[in-house]
Amino acid sequence: MPVQRVELGDGRTWTVVGPDYLPVVPVEEFLEFLSVGRDASPHTLRSYAASLSAWWEYLEAAGLAWDEVTLPSFLPFLTVLRTGDPVGVSLPRRHPELTTAQ
Numbered sequence: 001m002p003v004q005r006v007e008l009g010d011g012r013t014w015t016v017v018g019p020d021y022l023p024v025v026p027v028e029e030f031l032e033f034l035s036v037g038r039d040a041s042p043h044t045l046r047s048y049a050a051s052l053s054a055w056w057e058y059l060e061a062a063g064l065a066w067d068e069v070t071l072p073s074f075l076p077f078l079t080v081l082r083t084g085d086p087v088g089v090s091l092p093r094r095h096p097e098l099t100t101a102q
Contacts, residue, residue: 001056003049012042015054026066027052050096054081083097 001024006013013035016027031049034040040048058077059066080087 001060002052003046005046007038011052014042014046016053018051024052027056060085062085 001016001018004015004017004023006015006039011030015023015031018024027049031045031053034048035045055077057068058064058080059069062073062076076087079085
């Protein structure tokens with residue numbers, strides 16, 4: 001999901017847009033809370049938007065609703081972040097400690 005810059009009359013903010021090219025409502029609400037309630041800088045908002053974009057892409061690929069996530073359904077997201085592999089894909093990894101020196 002793309003992170004989109006939004007230019008306002010008094011500054012800049014960021015949002016995450018879905019496949020319909022509209023802001024993802026729960027993400028937008030959280031970013032608005034950070035902006036207004038916490039007076040977060042545009043750089044902070046951009047960082048959160050990028051992370052939430054990755055989270056939302058994972059949720060969509062895994063077929064999960066954001067408000068129904070459990071710990072067992074969250075752990076594969078950490079694997080996606082760590083390995084960079086898409087959801088449901090597991091590539092064989094070489095373990096340096098298991099290879100022999102030649």
